Structures are given as structure tokens and as C-alpha cells.
Amino acid sequence: MRKVTMADVARLANVSKSTVSQYLNKRYEYMSEETKKRIAEAIEQLQYRPNVIARSLKQKSTATIGVIVFNILHMLTTQVLRAIEDMCQQHDFHVIVCNTDDDPEKERKYIDMLWAKQVDGFIIFPTGKNVDLYKKMIEARLPLVFVDRTVEGIDVDAVLLDNEGAVQLAVRYLVKQGYKHIGLVAPPFASHVIPRTERIHAFRHVLRAANLPIEEEWIVTEQVKRIPERLDALLRQNKLPEAIFAINDLTLMEVLTFVKKHQLSIPTDVALISIDDVPFASVYTPSLTTIAQPAFDMGKKAAERLFMQMDGETRPQMFRLAPKLIERDSAKKRGEKNEW
Amino acid sequence: MRKVTMADVARLANVSKSTVSQYLNKRYEYMSEETKKRIAEAIEQLQYRPNVIARSLKQKSTATIGVIVFNILHMLTTQVLRAIEDMCQQHDFHVIVCNTDDDPEKERKYIDMLWAKQVDGFIIFPTGKNVDLYKKMIEARLPLVFVDRTVEGIDVDAVLLDNEGAVQLAVRYLVKQGYKHIGLVAPPFASHVIPRTERIHAFRHVLRAANLPIEEEWIVTEQVKRIPERLDALLRQNKLPEAIFAINDLTLMEVLTFVKKHQLSIPTDVALISIDDVPFASVYTPSLTTIAQPAFDMGKKAAERLFMQMDGETRPQMFRLAPKLIERDSAKKRGEKNEW
DNA sequence: TTGTACGCGTTATCAG
DNA sequence: CTGATAACGCGTACAA
Numbered sequence: 001m002r003k004v005t006m007a008d009v010a011r012l013a014n015v016s017k018s019t020v021s022q023y024l025n026k027r028y029e030y031m032s033e034e035t036k037k038r039i040a041e042a043i044e045q046l047q048y049r050p051n052v053i054a055r056s057l058k059q060k061s062t063a064t065i066g067v068i069v070f071n072i073l074h075m076l077t078t079q080v081l082r083a084i085e086d087m088c089q090q091h092d093f094h095v096i097v098c099n100t101d102d103d104p105e106k107e108r109k110y111i112d113m114l115w116a117k118q119v120d121g122f123i124i125f126p127t128g129k130n131v132d133l134y135k136k137m138i139e140a141r142l143p144l145v146f147v148d149r150t151v152e153g154i155d156v157d158a159v160l161l162d163n164e165g166a167v168q169l170a171v172r173y174l175v176k177q178g179y180k181h182i183g184l185v186a187p188p189f190a191s192h193v194i195p196r197t198e199r200i201h202a203f204r205h206v207l208r209a210a211n212l213p214i215e216e217e218w219i220v221t222e223q224v225k226r227i228p229e230r231l232d233a234l235l236r237q238n239k240l241p242e243a244i245f246a247i248n249d250l251t252l253m254e255v256l257t258f259v260k261k262h263q264l265s266i267p268t269d270v271a272l273i274s275i276d277d278v279p280f281a282s283v284y285t286p287s288l289t290t291i292a293q294p295a296f297d298m299g300k301k302a303a304e305r306l307f308m309q310m311d312g313e314t315r316p317q318m319f320r321l322a323p324k325l326i327e328r329d330s331a332k333k334r335g336e337k338n339e340w
Numbered sequence: 341m342r343k344v345t346m347a348d349v350a351r352l353a354n355v356s357k358s359t360v361s362q363y364l365n366k367r368y369e370y371m372s373e374e375t376k377k378r379i380a381e382a383i384e385q386l387q388y389r390p391n392v393i394a395r396s397l398k399q400k401s402t403a404t405i406g407v408i409v410f411n412i413l414h415m416l417t418t419q420v421l422r423a424i425e426d427m428c429q430q431h432d433f434h435v436i437v438c439n440t441d442d443d444p445e446k447e448r449k450y451i452d453m454l455w456a457k458q459v460d461g462f463i464i465f466p467t468g469k470n471v472d473l474y475k476k477m478i479e480a481r482l483p484l485v486f487v488d489r490t491v492e493g494i495d496v497d498a499v500l501l502d503n504e505g506a507v508q509l510a511v512r513y514l515v516k517q518g519y520k521h522i523g524l525v526a527p528p529f530a531s532h533v534i535p536r537t538e539r540i541h542a543f544r545h546v547l548r549a550a551n552l553p554i555e556e557e558w559i560v561t562e563q564v565k566r567i568p569e570r571l572d573a574l575l576r577q578n579k580l581p582e583a584i585f586a587i588n589d590l591t592l593m594e595v596l597t598f599v600k601k602h603q604l605s606i607p608t609d610v611a612l613i614s615i616d617d618v619p620f621a622s623v624y625t626p627s628l629t630t631i632a633q634p635a636f637d638m639g640k641k642a643a644e645r646l647f648m649q650m651d652g653e654t655r656p657q658m659f660r661l662a663p664k665l666i667e668r669d670s671a672k673k674r675g676e677k678n679e680w
Numbered sequence: 681t682t683g684t685a686c687g688c689g690t691t692a693t694c695a696g
Numbered sequence: 697c698t699g700a701t702a703a704c705g706c707g708t709a710c711a712a
Binding site for chain 3: 015016017018019022031032035054057058059060063157
């Protein structure tokens with residue numbers, strides 16, 4: 001059961017390989033109907049499938065891109081990926097997906113391997129720790145788009161959330177609803193994690209601009225699993241802020257764990273808003289007010305830019321996509337009667 | 341800036357291509373230190389990266405597998421995928437991911453394209469509608485594993501949830517907690533959707549075995565978006581069952597929407613259990629009792645079987661992985677005081 | 681309109 | 697220990 005090749009088809013159809021090739025590439029302008037039919041029959045009879053690998057070798061294009069993410073289990077990642085895959089589908093491209101778990105070593109290995117595999121481009125959620133490699137990719141003119149994070153000193157297309165805008169949306173909303181004592185909950189500060197850094201930074205910025213007090217105790221940046229106990233401590237001291245802003249879905253979960261444990265009432269005891277529109281936001285009681293990331297748009301944009309790069313030279317650009325406030329009940333006006 | 345090839349390295353190192361090739365493949369047994377060094381230097385200087393595509397052509401292996409799923413956005417899919425990717429990472433394999441949206445046409449196209457791309461194997465969540473193609477794949481000895489669903493008449497490795505067991509776990513638990521009037525909520529019946537079919541079927545079976553009444557009105561199989569209204573109707577007629585079994589996460593969401601709308605109290609007004617351990621199960625109030633699918637194990641098993649097939653012949657086998665009851669508060673004993 | 685011959689970048693074989 | 701040379705399967709001038 002040897003693999004059938006073009007030569008086999010040619011032999012059976014009694015023509016040469018090139019004729020078969022022309023046929024496959026629809027260059028039938030000068031081909032007799034008779035020949036076409038014979039080739040078609042031979043292909044059908046032999047169940048011939050062109051070997052794209054061989055073609056790639058010649059044409060220097062694999063119609064495949066590599067997408068390197070931290071963890072496909074994160075909702076944002078999944079959605080971005082889905083959007084990328086949809087775009088690729090339209091261009092008859094395929095997507096190779098790799099998880100780095102935010103480990104620079106894994107990232108390096110994946111980039112090397114996919115590069116060797118001749119992928120036509122990369123969309124990466126960068127760990128930020130392989131600056132030399134990123135530079136080499138750019139030097140080699142490998143189409144490349146960063147998503148979610150950028151890396152200082154790397155001049156490349158990047159598609160990010162407008163984090164400052166997201167924080168503004170959240171904090172201003174809380175303020176408008178009458179909350180003045182606002183806390184933030186985030187994982188530990190890490191300068192290379194752009195969204196986190198920007199959000200925490202913007203938080204201070206926005207509070208200051210609104211003339212609100214910045215209480216350091218209310219800026220909880222902590223290992224995710226230890227967030228509930230940090231909040232516990234605040235509660236014990238009776239120092240819980242009136243409202244909590246969770247900077248992403250992971251931290252939101254911890255806040256909810258805390259809230260549930262103490263049977264606090266939202267938003268009466270503490271109001272709640274978060275970035276990432278979690279799927280259960282509307283069925284939770286009370287329904288959760290969130291700032292949604294335009295995940296699909298981000299994926300779409302990233303893919304678009306990548307295809308533009310593959311089509312020809314473009315200048316690197318940074319795109320900040322707009323977040324969206326989805327108002328529900330968890331941060332309703334202070335003192336206002338809640339209907340749930 | 342032409343791509344640098346092995347020939348360039350050979351020229352610079354003053355050896356032949358074959359020697360470079362040997363070097364790369366670590367066949368240095370009879371190679372002089374001197375030569376080794378020269379080659380190493382040339383490679384470094386030229387920043388040479390072997391072209392895996394060319395190698396694949398020769399070796400008939402791409403170290404790449406195709407994974408074809410309905411929709412990467414589903415939690416089960418994401419988790420299975422993550423497990424597959426982890427396994428592949430260990431074998432230095434890559435994963436191409438494709439979404440079919442349960443459309444047989446898309447599925448056919450993807451299989452054809454990936455086949456042409458010479459992937460070394462397939463893991464598929466099959467739509468079930470391309471029987472001829474599946475058969476051709478098997479005929480061609482293409483390593484293949486089905487996940488989540490099987491297809492009648494196709495003799496191939498398949499990794500599935502033990503659906504009957506999952507339903508038993510759910511219903512027996514409800515019964516043990518004192519519930520007798522149990523309803524089921526599911527998307528519309530469709531014979532090729534194995535999990536759904538098996539769960540609905542098993543539900544009747546288990547009820548019968550437990551000598552419980554099978555009330556047709558309580559078996560709600562309906563378009564997901566219309567589920568709440570179906571439940572509304574039951575409620576209006578005062579015919580709501582004591583407990584509801586949602587056969588997956590999607591339907592669970594609809595039940596929760598219904599519950600929230602009417603401000604019903606769980607489990608007092610209606611108890612709730614579902615298949616799929618949604619991420620918010622423990623922070624919801626009350627926390628949700630669920631039947632968890634062993635998604636990671638499923639992915640791992642599928643990948644293992646695929647690698648076994650690639651290693652040599654194996655006999656097709658069906659694997660039924662065990663679900664797990666995660667007891668929380670949404671289906672606590674009828675009449676028992678709840679502490680949330 | 682079709683066939684010949686060569687190139688794509690690598691590996692395998694076999695001399696030397 | 698190293699180097700020619702022939703594949704691998706396909707695309708494409710160029711020749712016929």
C-alpha cells in the first residue's frame with residue numbers, strides 16, 4: 001500500500017507528471033478535454049492526494065501559522081484563538097497551537113521548532129523573556145504579532161486591550177454609583193505582565209484624578225490562592241472597602257469565594273466589578289457587572305495584521321482595543337434598593 | 341537575505357552536505373573533533389536552522405497531528421485539547437487545531453487538507469456524517485482516535501465518557517437525597533450526538549430501574565434558548581419537578597437563568613445537578629453539585645492511543661472514562677436545613 | 681498541448 | 697572519517 005504520487009497518476013493517465021501538475025493547478029487552458037478526463041479518472045481511481053509538504057518545499061509557504069499562548073484554558077486565550085482560527089479558515093490556513101505556561105524556555109523551544117517547521121507567521125502571547133529571539137524573528141522578516149502583551153524594545157505589531165480605558169470605565173462607574181472607598185484585587189505585580197501592570201498603575205492614576213483616597217491596604221496584589229485570606233484580614237479589622245475591582249477573572253473568583261464564605265451581600269456589604277465578562281455573570285446572584293474584553297476582535301485583528309504582513313511589508317503598529325462596560329447588578333448604586 | 345541552507349553551512353565549513361547532515365543527526369562516531377568544531381561554528385555564524393519540511397519529505401513524518409473539534413470554546417474541548425497538547429509536547433509533536441462547528445462539510449475539508457499536509461495522525465470529535473471518509477482514513481492506516489462520540493460502523497479507537505454511569509451517579513444521588521420527581525433538561529434529541537442520546541436514554545433507564553415515575557413533561561429536550569420558557573410553563577402549571585438534572589453545562593446555564601428569573605430557592609424549590617463541573621460551581625450560591633467529566637484524562641488517553649497507533653498496529657478499542665460526583669449544596673437532602 | 685529536466689533542502693547509501 | 701549521488705514529491709521553465 002505505497003503512497004500514491006503524481007507519477008502514479010501520470011502513468012495511469014498516460015501523460016507526464018507536469019501535465020498532471022498543471023491539471024491540479026487548474027492551468028487547463030491548453031489541455032484537451034480528453035486528457036483532463038483521463039487524469040481525473042486516474043486521480044479518482046488511485047485515490048490520489050497531492051502531498052502538500054512537497055509543494056511547500058518548492059513554494060516556501062506552508063499555509064500554516066503558529067499561535068503560542070500561555071494557557072489555552074484561559075477564556076481570553078480560547079476566544080482569541082477561535083477568532084484566529086476562523087480567519088485562517090477563510091484563507092485556507094492552519095493553526096498550530098502551543099502552550100507555554102508563561103515559561104520562557106518553553107516559549108523559546110516552540111518558536112525554534114515552529115520556525116524550523118517553516119510556519120508562515122506567528123501570533124504570540126509573549127512571556128517577554130526572549131528578547132533576543134523576538135529580535136531575530138523580526139530580523140528574519142518572519143511575520144509576527146503580539147497579543148495581550150508587548151515587549152519593550154521590540155518593534156512589532158501588537159494587539160492589546162486598552163487597559164487604562166478599562167480601569168477608567170470600572171472606577172468611574174463605581175464612583176458614579178456613589179462608591180468612594182474602592183479596593184483593587186490583583187495577582188502579584190510583575191513588570192513584564194503588561195495587562196496587570198497597566199491596570200494596577202491605571203487604578204492609582206484614575207483614583208488620583210478623581211480625587212479619591214488611595215489606601216494602600218486596599219490594593220491587594222497577592223498570589224491568587226491567598227487573596228481570600230487577605231480579604232479576610234481586612235474584614236476582621238472592619239476595613240473592607242465599599243467596592244472591589246477585580247482586575248481579571250481569576251481574581252474575581254477569589255473575591256467571590258471570600259464573599260460566599262462570609263455570606264456578604266453584594267453590593268450592600270461590598271460592591272463588585274471586574275475585567276473579563278465571565279460566562280456566569282448574568283446568572284450569578286446578583287448578576288455581575290463586568291468590563292468585557294473584545295476577545296474576538298483581538299483575535300481577528302491579530303490575524304488580519306499577520307496576513308497583511310505576509311502580503312507585504314507593513315509598519316509595526318500597536319492596537320489598543322476598547323473594553324465594554326456590561327452593567328448588571330453587582331455594583332448598583334450605593335444605598336439603592338436592589339431587585340434581585 | 342536568502343534563507344541559509346545546509347549547503348551554505350557545508351561550503352563555509354569546507355565539508356560536504358552529507359557531513360553536515362551527519363553532524364546534525366548526531367552521528368559523530370567517526371567524525372573528527374576538528375570537523376565538528378568547524379561545522380558548529382559555521383552553523384552559529386550563519387544562524388542556520390534546518391528545514392524540517394525538507395526532512396519530512398524524506399522521512400514521511402511531520403511530527404504533527406490534527407485535532408478536529410466542534411468548537412474550541414466549549415470547556416470540555418479546551419481541556420481535552422490542553423491534555424493532548426501536553427502529551428504532544430513530551431514527544432516533540434505539534435498540534436493543528438480545527439473547529440467544525442459540527443458542520444460535516446467543514447469536517448471533510450479539514451480532514452482532506454490535513455491529510456494532504458501529511459499529519460501523522462488525527463484526534464477527532466466526529467460530526468458522524470462523513471462515514472466514507474472515516475473509512476478511507478482507516479483503510480489508509482492513518483492513526484485515528486475519536487473523542488466524545490463514536491460513529492456506528494467505524495471500527496476505531498474512541499475515548500468517551502461513561503454516560504450511563506454519569507447519569508446513574510446523578511440520579512441515584514438525587515434519589516438518595518430523597519428526591520422522587522426528577523426532571524431532565526437537554527438540547528433536542530439528535531441520534532448522532534452520542535453523549536446526549538446516551539444520557540437521555542440512560543435517564544429513562546435509571547428511573548425505571550429505581551421504580552420512579554417517568555413523567556414525559558419532565559423530560560425537556562429543547563433548543564437551548566427556549567429551555568427557560570419550557571420551564572416557565574411547567575412552573576405556571578405548578579408542575580415543576582422536585583429536582584432537575586441538566587445534562588451539560590449549556591443546559592445548566594438555562595436552568596439557572598430560569599431559577600434566577602423566578603427567584604426560586606435551590607434546593608428547596610428545586611434541586612439541581614448537572615454534568616460538567618463548571619468553574620463557578622463552588623462560588624455559586626448555593627454551590628452546585630455536579631458530575632465532572634475527566635476531560636484531561638480523556639485527552640491524555642486519546643493522545644496515548646494515537647501514539648500507540650503510530651508506533652505500530654493496535655486493535656481498535658473503546659474507552660469509557662469514569663465521571664465523578666462532586667457533592668456540593670444544590671441537591672442536598674430534601675427538607676434538610678441548608679447552611680448557605 | 682505535452683514532455684524533459686532541474687530545483688527545493690534534507691537524508692540514506694555506499695564508495696573511498 | 698568524509699563525500700558523491702540518488703532519492704523524497706511536486707512545480708515550472710523551456711523545449712518539442
